[in-house]
Amino acid sequence: MLKFWLTFSSLTTAIIILAVLGFLLQASWPLMQSQGLSFVTGTEWYPYEQLYGMLPVLVGSFWSIVLALLLAVPTGLAAAILCAELLPERGRAALRFSMELMAGIPSVVYGLLGLWLLLPLLESQFDLLTGRSLLAAGLLLALMILPTIMVFSESALRAVVTEQRETALLLGLDWPTRLLRLLLPQAWPGIRVAILLALGRAMGETVAVMLVVGSMDRLPQPLYNLLQPAQTLTSRVGREMAEAVVGSVHWAALISSGLALALVAMLLSLLTQRWRS
């Protein structure tokens, strides 16, 4: 009986995932039909002129996510190591509790904080016309995914069995060796899940990004300029979904933005799985 239910529910999950993918593919078909694959390389997005170039948003999403991960992964991991290995029990509980609290704050609150504190700060620090930029989006996303990375990595580190730690100690291995050769490799599957979950949140985050990114559909000039207003996949879907007529090419173009996100998430998941083995 138990076996039946387990099989049944995992099959259902698999079917739902395939159905979602199928739906996304089917709904974005009108776009592929009218534009071919050129929509990935097009740089102009003007629905009224039937121009659906995705390159600016792809670049925007890429930079905001990469920036967020570059900031949040090292800090989150460092906090996790501190918390799991170095702090006394009371400090550990306090740090972990505050991180869990941070993880529970709704994203719109982060967005408002960004509007209120981050944008004026960026404007004055970099002498910008407006603080709305990929940098703002990346910083905000980093703050939002930090607790996810920290909490999950900490659990993974603590799950490394005591006997192994003791053996390492008895062998006289110093702390850096123990960390790099024992703890991190042993905890890697858990840390990988932490990073993937964080990545998922960073990619899917809409409201907070929409508030601080500037929603400007234009390629950064030059491509690595993070101080200009830009647009990401999600912020565009958030801004335009309600006005697109269902079934139109515009609608299909927005759906394919979602498809792009889903595909990237899957690809990354597969890649990190391979990396592990």
Added chain:
Amino acid sequence: MRHRLLILSLLFVLIPVAQAAEQLRVAGSTTVLPIVAEAAKYFRQQHPGLSLTVSGGGSGVGVANIDRGLIEIGMASRDLTATEKQRFQGKVKQVAIARDAVAVAVSKAVYEAGVTQLSLAQIAAIYRGEIKNWQQVGGPDSRILVIDKEASRGTRHVFARAVLGSERARAPGATIITGSNNEEQTVIANSDKAIGMLSHAWLNDAVRAVAVGEAGAAVLPTLATVADGSYPIQRQLNLLLPQRGGKMSIAFVGFLLSAQGQQIVQQVGYLPVH
């Protein structure tokens, strides 16, 4: 126990009644929203059983949702385009309930530094990216934060047609894109070098309107200049009503066109149509 039974049976009686009550959903332009929201307060008192919800999203949302049949009344701060009119032929009618000016709004600092008047050509040059510094139009030496709106917004249609020549014209000089009137108002108020387009009901101390036109003949957006037609960027505020609309939708539109409804229009800061 008896109480519980009583409450339960009451619930069973009440739920169908609540469902049977007519539903009136209004959505669209955030410019029209204040009028409708204020009118809804009175209308609800007159019709206690009615479930009446009002939400924003922009004129594009109003048009799209009427098309999809998701709402009973749409709000649009612009006239329907030729394609939309064709699509809605015989299905949806446009009812004007007020008139309004689209103000060219600038940050207080810019206004006080001397930019109190701009010609249509100057505004167009700013939005095309040909003028990038306030100094070029008699203001302080600072770059211009040019605020454009989402392409579907009614205010943008009206502004782009009057200033850039076509309702869908691109604005390559734009720095950022905002959505609702509130969002844009906040950006202008928080900056000291911004220019944007706003319904004149959203002007305040931190968000000032410049007079539009050649020096000496420039006109400020006020109810009087909308009424006599001298302000160049003006428009009708419309409701979109399906031809086969329910009794309540028709009654609500009628209420907005009545003397009381038109008084609300004036209270909120727009020009009545009657």
